[in-house]
Amino acid sequence: MLLYLHIPFCDSKCFYCSFCSYTDKNILKQAYSEAILKQFEQEIKRFDIGEKSISSFFVGGGTPSTFSPLLLSPFIKKITPYLAQNAEITTEANPNSATFDWLFGMKELGFNRVSFGVQSFDDKKLKFLGRAHNAKQAFEAIENARKVGFENISIDLIYNTKLDNKKLLLKDITTAAALPINHLSAYSLTIEKNTKFYKKPNVQKESLYLAKYAIKALLENGFCQYEISNFSRGYECFHNKRYWQQDDYIGIGCGAVGFYKNRRFYPSCDLEKYIKDPLLKEIENLSEKDLLLEKTFLSLRSNIGLELMNIPLHVMEKIDILSREKKGFIENGRFFNSNFFLADEIALFLNS
Ligand SMILES: C[S@@+](CC[C@H](N)C(=O)[O-])C[C@H]1O[C@@H](n2cnc3c(N)ncnc32)[C@H](O)[C@@H]1O
Ligand code: SF4
Incomplete structure (x- = not known):
């Protein structure tokens, strides 16, 4: 069982x-810190959470580093009996608000992994993205994370923006590689509704060429790709991997989706509504077909591969075709995709 907590600030x-x-x-x-406690108490019953059964806890956002360890502490106390020994406990953080004191406080609370939203080390690109930090703050935050004792440090980068070119990407990647991090996520910029970029033309440079260049540069700098956007340098994120394997997950907080026994829970992103009634959720029942489609997407985008046990015969026939065409291969009862960029196409083919 996985646990996700959303900090919507x-x-x-x-x-x-x-x-x-x-x-x-x-x-x-303050009201939010009380509402998440209330929700967790109820979810213990809904998700039938047993002692030590939560193998990974991930705090994301929003910006967790805008939420003080003091405000988070009652929630941590509440969930501690349910956390497995050696559970991975990650927090996201932004370089401008992840101060030494905040990082120290989070370490004291038991966090053993931190993921910084760096996005780039180029100040012009950071400004273009509307980020509240500069490159110097990113270096300081990572240094402080090390100083307080974090060994598992990850950063997020964004590429395929209008400003990107080979030179800029290479600089971002070599700068990242020189830092004490053991994980990196590199996301291609997507243009989403209700964002400033949505109304601005040409902010994105959708280039497969640049994406492939970034991946090559990451591999040459010691990172291994284990998912379309995720790279490890000695550490693969446990939470990510279990999520892609469709493990059950408890979503706590405003807008945090949960998944349990083929049902998905969607809470409102309205903060006031959430605080008033943290249990109010829309429930979606997923059919076997929905789940198989999702499983195919998730497993082919990563090195998890698609488990072939219980795969319907007509899907198996297509897997044989793909294997013959060298688009993937079968090993230890799983089908692995040779090119993560083709994952969605292959998943659609298998489920057509
Ligand atoms: C939701 S954010 C939360 C982390 C933290 N608040 C931050 O911004 O650093 C998680 C990551 O998703 C990525 N992300 C969010 N929106 C994106 C978009 N439209 N395109 C590409 N990456 C995006 C960013 O790299 C970001 O660090
Ligand atoms: S990407 Fe920016 S706006 Fe989005 S959650 Fe992170 S800090 Fe907040």
């Missing part, structure tokens, strides 16, 4: 971001 809204977050509702942080 940010210092400012980045131009590309459509995630559930608010920049003008800081006054509700």
Whole structure:
């Protein structure tokens, strides 16, 4: 069982971001810290959570580093009996708000992994993306994370923006490689509704050539690709991998989706509504067909591969065709995709 907690507060809204977050509702942080407790208490029953059964806890956002360890502490106390020994406990953080004290406080609470939204080390690109930090702050935050004792540090980068070219990407990647990080996520910029970029033409440079160049540069700099956007340098994120394997996950907080026994729970992203009734959710029942489609997408985008046990015969016949055409291969009862960029196409072919 996985646990995700959403912190819907940010210092400012980045131009590309459509995630559930608010920049003008800081006054509700205390009430939010009480609402998440209330929701978790109820979810213990709904998800039938046993002691030590949560193998990974991930705090994302929004911006968790805008939420003080003091406000988070009651929630941590509440979930501690349910956390497995050696559970992976990750927090996302933004370089401008992840101060030494905040990182220290999170380490004290038991966090053993931190993922920084760096996006780039180029100040012009950071400004273009509407980020609230500069490259110097990113270096300082990573250094402070090391100082307080974090060994598992990850960063996020964004590429395929209008400003990207081979030189800029190579600089971002070699700069990242020189830092004490053991994981990196590189996302191709997507243009989402209700963002500043949505109304601005030509902010994105959708280039497979640049994407392939970035991946080559990452591999040459010691990273291994284990999913379309995720790279490890000695550490693959446990939470990600279990999520792609369709493990059950408890979603706590405003806008945090949950999944249990073929049902998905969608809470509202309205902060006031959430605080008033943290259990209010829309429920979607997923059919076997929905689940297989999702499983195919998730497993072919990553090195998890598609488990072939219980795969219908007509899908198996297509897998044989793909194997013959060298678009993938079968090993230990799983089908692996040779090119993550073709994952969606292959998944659609298998499910057509
Ligand atoms: C939702 S954010 C939360 C982390 C943190 N608030 C931050 O911004 O650093 C997680 C990551 O998703 C990525 N992301 C969000 N929106 C994106 C978009 N439209 N295109 C590409 N990547 C995006 C960014 O790399 C970001 O670091
Ligand atoms: S990218 Fe991160 S900091 Fe920026 S608005 Fe989205 S959640 Fe907030």
